[in-house]
Amino acid sequence: MSEFKIAQREQESVHVLELKGYLDAHTAPTLEEAFQSLLKNQRFNIVVNCKDLSYISSAGLGVFMAYIEDVRKNKGDIKLSNMSPKVYNVFDLLGFPLLYEITRDEQEAVKKFSPAK
């Protein structure tokens, strides 16, 4: 069975989700629940750290697509960081870097939420 876990924490005004394991049609509902909970709690500045994400299928990509519009309507964003080349290739194949900001490390993604000084 696929192993998938999410660790969550707040950093400044940004909510960070750390994904670990395999994100497929079996585990995608776990990520969906996490996004639902964030939106319910008015958390719209979200960074998804993919450092330990080993695998993603279209079911996982679909979760990001399902919530990005609502998040942006509320002046927030979903930014992604620390992707392995294998996971990035799947995002890239579908053109997702056009829609999502993907940074090399988490701090870079978190900083992008800070207002320009």
Add this chain to the structure above:
Amino acid sequence: MEARTINIESRTERLSAVRDFVSAAARECGFPDDEVSKIALAVDEACTNIIKHAYRYDPNKKITVTVKPKTRGLEIAIADTGTGFDPTRVQTPDMKEYLSHYRHGGLGVYLMKSLMDKVEYTIDPGRSNEVRLTKYLAH
């Protein structure tokens, strides 16, 4: 490598077993790691479509996955007896339009076509459907 088969119940929790089965066969055929990942993802997408659309999450149904070595490549045949899904009717999305309108779902067939060299279907709804995915070695 000899042809071999795995039968799974139509449950998403079995997807990892299918990926492991297909990855082992692809490695045996001599595919490098990045190609092995692409093949496993394409087969995952095919099985996910069957579980969701052809069988509509009925866990009592079966999916048969057969790996067959080909000349300089590998064919994976994924068979079901479902009624609900004809992948030949799925239009290839324009990804720019798809992303700009925040659409979701329907990417599985697009991914299969993008990841594999050949995608063929034999559809006889309710009796026997088969999708055959083929990948060739680069050299």
